[in-house]
Amino acid sequence: GAVxxxxxxxxxxxxxxxxxxxxxxxxFQATTMFWxxxxxxxxxxxxxxxxxxxxxxxxxxxxxxxxxINHASLTLSTLTVTSAHPEDSSFYICSAGRVAYNEQFxxxxxxxxxx
Amino acid sequence: xENVEQHPSTLSVQEGDSAVIKCTYSDSxxxxxxxxxxxxxxxxxxxxxxxxxxxxxxxxxxxxTLNKTAKHFSLHITETQPEDSAVYFCxxxxxxGTSYGKLTFGQGTILTVxx
Numbered sequence: 001g002a003v004x005x006x007x008x009x010x011x012x013x014x015x016x017x018x019x020x021x022x023x024x025x026x027x028f029q030a031t032t033m034f035w036x037x038x039x040x041x042x043x044x045x046x047x048x049x050x051x052x053x054x055x056x057x058x059x060x061x062x063x064x065x066x067x068x069i070n071h072a073s074l075t076l077s078t079l080t081v082t083s084a085h086p087e088d089s090s091f092y093i094c095s096a097g098r099v100a101y102n103e104q105f106x107x108x109x110x111x112x113x114x115x
Numbered sequence: 116x117e118n119v120e121q122h123p124s125t126l127s128v129q130e131g132d133s134a135v136i137k138c139t140y141s142d143s144x145x146x147x148x149x150x151x152x153x154x155x156x157x158x159x160x161x162x163x164x165x166x167x168x169x170x171x172x173x174x175x176x177x178x179x180t181l182n183k184t185a186k187h188f189s190l191h192i193t194e195t196q197p198e199d200s201a202v203y204f205c206x207x208x209x210x211x212g213t214s215y216g217k218l219t220f221g222q223g224t225i226l227t228v229x230x
Contacts, residue, residue, distance in 0.1 A: 006158075032216060043204060043220045044159070093158050099216030102147045102166070102208065106158040 002028045004096050006107035013084055014115055021079045021110045023094030029074035030096035034104070035067075038091040050077055084114045117142040119207050121221025129229050134195050136224045138205035139187040147208035148188045149218070150179060152201045159204060163190070195228045202226070 003026040013019050023033060032051050036044040048069050050056035056069035068080040077096070081088055092110045097103035118141040128134050140148075146167040151159035165172045165179045165188065172179050176195075181188040192199055205221040 004158075034217070043222050046217060046219075049217065099208075102149075102164070104149075104161075104218060106151070106160070109156070109158045111156070 002026075002097075002103070002105045004094065004105045004107040006092075006094060006110050008110060009108060010111045010113075012113045012115065015085050016083055019081045019084055019112060021081075021092055021094075021112075023077045023079070023096065023107055025075045025096040025105070028096075031074065031098050031100075032096070033071055033077040034095045035069060035077075035079050036093045036095070038093060038109075040091075044093060047079075081112065084112070086114045088112065089114045117145060117207055117209050117217075117219040119205060119219050119221045121205050121224060123224060124222060125225045125227070127227045127229065128195050130195060130197060132195055134190075134192045134199070134226055134228075136190045136203055136205070136226075137187060138189070138207075138221045139185075140207040140219075141186065142207065142209065143183075143186060144210045145207040146210050148179070148181060149206050149208075150177075150190050151204045151206065151220075153204060153223075154201045162203075192226075195226075197228050197230050200226055200228045 005024045007022045035047045038044050047062045048056045048058045050069050050071035052071050052074050058064045071077040095104045095106045121138045149164035152162045153159045163177050165181050176193045178191040203224045206218040209217045
């Protein structure tokens with residue numbers, strides 16, 4: 001299957017700082033990228049959907065000004081957690097693919113810890 | 116929107132036994148049902164999927180069945196091995212409107228295979 005990478009894999013930051021997470025499709029061009037959040041022992045919760053060159057669509061209850069998503073190219077999407085607080089600590093996972101073909105490949109995830 | 120229920124939440128089997136995980140979905144328009152395996156600290160990996168025009172699909176020790184009328188689908192793992200131990204998620208893909216392409220995940224099943 002196709003490869004999706006995330007960077008960094010793990011980040012620890014102080015409360016109030018901003019953190020950027022990158023999601024890259026390494027060997028294919030993804031028309032759509034999804035960002036998920038997963039709390040310990042829970043399922044994946046979709047945060048937002050982004051298509052290259054257009055604004056992201058956020059799920060209900062997800063603050064778009066806090067979780068900034070940029071999908072600059074067919075191989076790169078970034079999620080910026082602004083003014084992070086301890087309750088934002090979670091496992092963030094992206095996926096990339098072409099939804100019309102049922103393709104959705106997941107990245108390895110980024111563990112964010114906010115002190 | 117779509118709602119996916121997954122059972123059981125935990126499943127413990129002896130090596131060599133079979134394991135069955137079941138999911139139900141609410142949106143009759145959903146047409147794609149993937150299963151993911153997630154190991155600790157990693158992103159989900161697609162292990163098998165099925166489309167709504169098929170009733171059953173098999174890949175070596177793994178099989179998935181779909182009952183569209185009852186709106187449920189199941190994962191079957193035969194001859195389980197300790198390396199099958201992980202969290203398994205079912206998902207259903209939305210087909211229309213603003214939800215197009217989104218995956219809704221079940222709650223997850225922690226499978227433990229004892230040697």
